[in-house]
Amino acid sequence: MQLWYHEICLSKIFDEKEDIMEKIKELWKKYEEIIRYIIVGGMTTVVSWGTYAVCKFFMDVDNAFWMQVAVIMRWVAGVAFAYVTNRIFVFKSKNGSVLKEIVKFTSSRVVTLFMDMFIMWLLPGVLGINDWISTFISAVLVTVTNYIFSKFLVFRKKK
Secondary structure, eight states: OHHHHHHHHHHHHHHHHHHHHHHHHHHHHHHHHHHHHHHHHHHHHHHHHHHHHHHHHHSOTTSHHHHHHHHHHHHHHHHHHHHHHIIIIISOOOOSOHHHHHHHHHHHHHHHHHHHHHHHIIIIIISOOOHHHHHHHHHHHHHHHHHHHIIIIISOOOO
């Protein structure tokens, strides 16, 4: 009798695991693009911040001019990495006009570059907030704005 009880319990556990896996699959299908964007965005952030760290090592980023040079350099590295990874892994673009797509992507990123530069001027330069905390705040705001541009302007699916 005890063996029968354990078999029922194990059966319920496996059924629950299958239900959980089905729910995870459903969530993945529903939010796959956003999840991929977050993963690629995290990788882009590592590239961008790594570039900033190298700049900070070689430049005096406490100086407003060199801060902006560092921001531009991290932007260039981030945009190059982001375009390739977003095109291939996130939005799975099949657009034949790659040059047009690159121009749209880069243009939208120029807008968020100025947003980033303004934030990095305001937070550490004017308000005295730590540059890494400012970088984090800027990254969140820029990432959300970049997703909106990429989804609805750059990699828009044709109907």
